[in-house]
């Protein structure tokens with residue numbers, strides 16, 4: 001149902017709601033308070049003289065209005081509060097006069113003057129503040145008065161039908177109906193109401209989430225893939241030609257994927273591995289196997305820089321095998337893209353590497369057999385399903401450097417088979433990390449000089465581009481000047497940030513890769529996974545601005561060869577969590593710590609697609625519930641129970657058509 005007919009929603013309010021992504025009754029009733037205020041009425045006492053208090057009172061006289069000047073009026077009247085007669089003044093509430101009738105119960109907040117028995121109110125509410133009142137507090141919707149949010153939600157809730165939760169959940173976990181729960185969350189009478197309501201809403205939200213995953217999994221288990229014909233000995237021959245020896249985890253990953261490839265079941269595999277663990281080569285080897293079996297492959301990367309880098313490594317290892325590889329980027333001209341589409345369609349391209357541009361409707365493969373998605377966490381479920389929607393059932397491999405701890409990842413990605421790379425390539429050393437204050441920059445710069453002398457390269461990361469008046473964050477341009485000054489302009493320095501044009505970015509990146517520039521100062525636009533093997537030192541300014549997992553990913557740009565690498569985290573205050581990075585190079589451990597330190601925050605951040613953000617559940621706090629409902633959801637799917645419920649049929653429809 002639409003919200004435009006709701007009581008109290010005029011054109012202006014409607015506009016505000018739309019702007020905030022609220023279109024339906026459901027959106028409104030799902031707009032939960034983010035905290036509650038507990039209010040108690042004060043009982044007047046002379047010791048409160050001159051203090052701000054909140055009291056229950058009853059209007060005890062006529063209300064007089066005086067107009068002091070234009071747009072400025074005062075209401076004056078008497079009230080009784082706990083037996084005391086008070087003379088009340090409130091400014092600019094002329095519009096309340098009508099409602100302040102004799103005997104009306106009101107709640108007054110304001111300054112009490114005990115000797116004069118007077119009260120200058122700053123706020124009047126109608127009603128009685130009970131011994132303990134609990135008031136929801138909402139994130140403000142820009143342009144709406146806070147009080148109005150409650151009113152609008154009230155009328156939304158009145159016209160919202162609600163439903164019983166699944167009997168499966170309701171009785172098993174002792175939950176309440178949806179309507180009751182929504183009432184409890186928006187208009188609680190006591191804290192107990194809130195906890196009962198939120199428990200129900202959390203269970204439902206997590207169940208719905210797991211339902212989707214289990215449903216997807218059930219589909220995939222039934223999906224026939226293309227059984228590919230290729231021999232492992234040919235793959236081993238290729239592996240032996242590689243410039244390095246695979247770690248045993250990498251080899252295991254190759255085997256897992258290979259088995260999927262030659263089986264008649266469709267591959268749906270997640271390859272998890274810390275930054276620098278060498279996931280790319282695993283996907284490249286399977287790409288090769290897929291080619292030998294006679295199929296085209298696609299490789300989806302989250303950014304142009306990464307796509308280009310992968311393209312280069314694929315070309316260097318596979319072109320000599322006679323394989324045709326093409327790169328497609330969103331920033332290419334229509335002509336360039338059209339020409340690639342044509343070549344892909346008629347089979348002149350064996351492997352296509354690119355960004356989202358690969359997901360274009362116009363792109364059709366001749367016989368797509370295998371799709372790799374790199375840095376899977378950057379794509380949503382929707383995108384990861386897209387390529388397989390196009391009428392073919394290619395094998396799918398997803399790679400991720402796990403921004404979340406393993407247990408959580410396994411639950412969330414529960415619809416996939418998983419391979420894990422835990423070891424680093426041999427000879428790799430941990431990145432030696434230390435936290436420094438800006439006043440200690442000199443020692444850091446001396447270290448930079450040492451590395452430069454050994455012909456190594458240095459990354460410098462800063463959180464922002466331009467000078468920000470309100471903060472003293474380091475930014476790339478200031479840093480460039482500082483470094484030029486420190487090295488007397490003798491060291492070639494590149495600067496990279498999001499505002500550069502694509503061509504400019506590429507040039508800066510190429511110069512650094514080729515060693516033309518020795519120091520690269522950048523915002524975080526250089527992505528996880530960028531591979532410059534001679535880079536051995538990284539300095540991250542304003543380290544406190546980044547989460548642990550992000551810092552670890554950033555740090556992963558150094559330590560990509562057998563050279564000893566270093567990372568300095570510059571931070572002027574004492575931030576305990578940064579110590580975690582000094583002490584560990586283990587991505588899994590770090591992500592679990594990150595999780596702890598982040599607490600209640602939104603685990604996945606805003607960048608994630610809709611299906612990863614929760615309205616009320618919190619993966620960390622509610623992990624036990626997630627595990628509980630996982631089994632329920634699985635049964636619900638396997639026994640086709642969901643077909644009995646409109647709501648879940650709808651969810652399924654949405655998975656099929658919009659994801």
Ligand code: ADP
Pocket residue numbers: 244245246247250273274275276277278279280281401425426529531533560
């Ligand atoms: P990530 O898992 O972060 O994507 P990459 O696949 O980019 O890591 O690999 C990081 C670097 O390690 C690359 O330069 C790659 O060529 C190299 N590498 C991968 N596997 C090995 C190995 N077994 N021995 C030595 N170097 C390797």
Ligand code: MG
Pocket residue numbers: 279280374528529
């Ligand atoms: Mg990578």
